[in-house]
Amino acid sequence: MSDSDNPAILEVDNLARHFPVRGFLNRQVGSLRALDNVSFAVEPGEILGIVGESGCGKSTLGKTLMGIHEPSEGEVRMLGERIASPGQKRAARIRARLQYVYQDPGASLDPRWTLRRSLHEPLIIHTDWPKEKREEKVREIVKAVGLPVEHLDLYPHEISGGQQRRVGLARILVLGPELVIFDEPTSGLDVSVQATVLRLFRDLKSEFDLTYLFISHDLAVVQSICDRVIVMYLGRIVEIGRTAEVFAAPRHPYTQALLSAAPVIGGPRVTENFSLQGEPPDPSNVPSGCRFRTRCQYATSECADIDPELDDEDGHGVACLRWRELSV
Numbered sequence: 001m002s003d004s005d006n007p008a009i010l011e012v013d014n015l016a017r018h019f020p021v022r023g024f025l026n027r028q029v030g031s032l033r034a035l036d037n038v039s040f041a042v043e044p045g046e047i048l049g050i051v052g053e054s055g056c057g058k059s060t061l062g063k064t065l066m067g068i069h070e071p072s073e074g075e076v077r078m079l080g081e082r083i084a085s086p087g088q089k090r091a092a093r094i095r096a097r098l099q100y101v102y103q104d105p106g107a108s109l110d111p112r113w114t115l116r117r118s119l120h121e122p123l124i125i126h127t128d129w130p131k132e133k134r135e136e137k138v139r140e141i142v143k144a145v146g147l148p149v150e151h152l153d154l155y156p157h158e159i160s161g162g163q164q165r166r167v168g169l170a171r172i173l174v175l176g177p178e179l180v181i182f183d184e185p186t187s188g189l190d191v192s193v194q195a196t197v198l199r200l201f202r203d204l205k206s207e208f209d210l211t212y213l214f215i216s217h218d219l220a221v222v223q224s225i226c227d228r229v230i231v232m233y234l235g236r237i238v239e240i241g242r243t244a245e246v247f248a249a250p251r252h253p254y255t256q257a258l259l260s261a262a263p264v265i266g267g268p269r270v271t272e273n274f275s276l277q278g279e280p281p282d283p284s285n286v287p288s289g290c291r292f293r294t295r296c297q298y299a300t301s302e303c304a305d306i307d308p309e310l311d312d313e314d315g316h317g318v319a320c321l322r323w324r325e326l327s328v
């Protein structure tokens with residue numbers, strides 16, 4: 001998947017996560033396929049976005065990569081080491097190197113603790129560093145996220161929501177992660193705050209040599225910050241490629257519909273400006289063949305029989321049987 005001279009920081013192979021659907025007397029009556037046959041690699045230093053409608057499996061993917069959910073099939077490797085596979089417990093050793101940031105990292109601060117205590121805590125748990133070394137690290141990170149070190153003696157209620165968010169990020173960065181998974185990090189923020197937060201993410205990324213996986217339903221944000229993007233539909237990757245390319249010339253009918261409905265810079269080059277009709281199907285009862293076919297205006301009978309694999313051309317992959325003929 002990645003060449004050996006430049007190993008991917010994260011490799012995801014045929015990952016699936018299914019949740020049991022229970023009926024009468026708690027008997028399992030089916031299976032909800034939140035994630036199926038997902039494969040991709042994250043290159044060191046990149047920001048890889050994951051987009052798709054609500055319920056397409058973005059968060060399930062993030063949580064399965066983190067080992068919060070156990071994979072039903074497939075495996076995840078970090079720098080060549082397997083960190084998640086069916087039956088495998090969360091790989092504790094790797095935890096500090098791979099961090100997950102929920103929507104508002106500041107919300108998880110303990111109101112009874114000073115910021116200093118909140119920031120020392122992860123280091124107490126994950127390292128055997130003496131107090132002085134911890135304090136040095138905490139001060140370095142607090143400055144990096146743009147807060148004065150004098151704030152370390154304050155409690156969360158004594159600082160603003162934006163500053164709490166910075167402290168939440170600092171709590172993650174003290175551990176020295178290499179890969180950070182952000183799950184809807186700008187949701188609920190107004191546009192000017194969003195711009196500040198995105199600038200902070202970029203600055204921290206270059207200062208600490210980080211790689212980001214950036215889960216978001218906000219296409220404009222993804223367009224502005226991500227190097228590459230994965231488009232998901234009903235638990236599958238339908239398109240993957242460099243953000244500029246995918247946004248300028250989307251190949252999958254789903255991506256075309258998604259982009260034509262959203263206010264993004266430049267807008268996509270699509271032949272017809274068609275919008276998505278209806279809701280995605282129930283993931284506990286996925287359509288045969290291509291999962292998008294029930295909402296696709298180009299679907300043929302073949303699309304009901306064949307489940308398309310990602311067809312990669314120059315690093316731009318698309319899972320659609322008809323994309324070549326539709327793009328001429």
Ligand SMILES: Nc1ncnc2c1ncn2[C@@H]1O[C@H](COP(=O)(O)OP(=O)(O)OP(=O)(O)O)[C@@H](O)[C@H]1O
Binds near residue numbers: 032054058059060217
């Ligand atoms: N713990 C769970 N148990 C059962 N079903 C789940 C669980 N977590 C997620 N699902 C289901 O898996 C599917 C994918 O959900 P997921 O939260 O990953 O989507 P999403 O793309 O992140 O959506 P959103 O943008 O709304 O957060 C949904 O149908 C959801 O109901």
